[in-house]
């Protein structure tokens with residue numbers, strides 16, 4: 123591997139180091155089963171890009187957002203690593219926020235050209251010219267807003283987390299799409315309805331409700347999610363990786 127370690131000081135955008143314009147900042151790569159959404163259980167090669175334009179209060183990957191870590195790696199070596207993961211033929215490009223990185227299109231295009239099915243996981247607040255097999259968008263609701271102790275990031279997060287124009291554009295970046303809402307209770311429902319009102323023709327079975335947390339959800343929250351999904355034809359968003367591995371990196 124020819125990547126090198128850097129301190130990722132720029133927290134919003136992460137420009138490639140001078141002379142390495144073909145690189146992406148990578149917090150981790152690993153092979154596991156997809157834990158969330160419609161492809162839960164599918165063996166997949168994961169690449170987690172490091173850096174995010176948001177700062178969710180409950181972010182479960184702070185090493186790719188609040189305090190981004192990782193190495194700069196070339197698109198070429200990432201694609202070679204994904205190919206070497208055969209017979210795994212699914213890739214998940216996650217973050218952080220993949221859409222803030224200019225080289226995203228090269229990575230996704232290269233993976234697909236290698237015959238790999240690509241999912242991009244995003245919050246849907248920034249758009250970029252890219253084509254994936256599955257676009258998995260998790261719009262951030264008010265329950266994601268960090269406390270005042272987060273300093274300027276509280277206002278930045280609030281200003282950025284809702285971007286209907288970007289959300290509409292990003293949803294068109296995949297051959298298939300899904301929307302995953304992280305919820306803490308019934309108070310989230312009016313905001314979900316507002317988000318959906320900005321979108322056209324979202325099928326109920328493209329929408330997932332995922333109880334917030336990195337442990338088994340409390341029974342009342344689980345029950346509310348279940349009843350809401352049954353009433354609306356939405357899908358219950360289980361977190362298989364938490365059940366199988368707990369909240370651990372590389373899973």
Ligand code: SF4
Nearest residue numbers: 174177178181187218
């Ligand atoms: S958008 Fe995702 S990676 Fe960024 S802070 Fe929120 S949960 Fe973390």
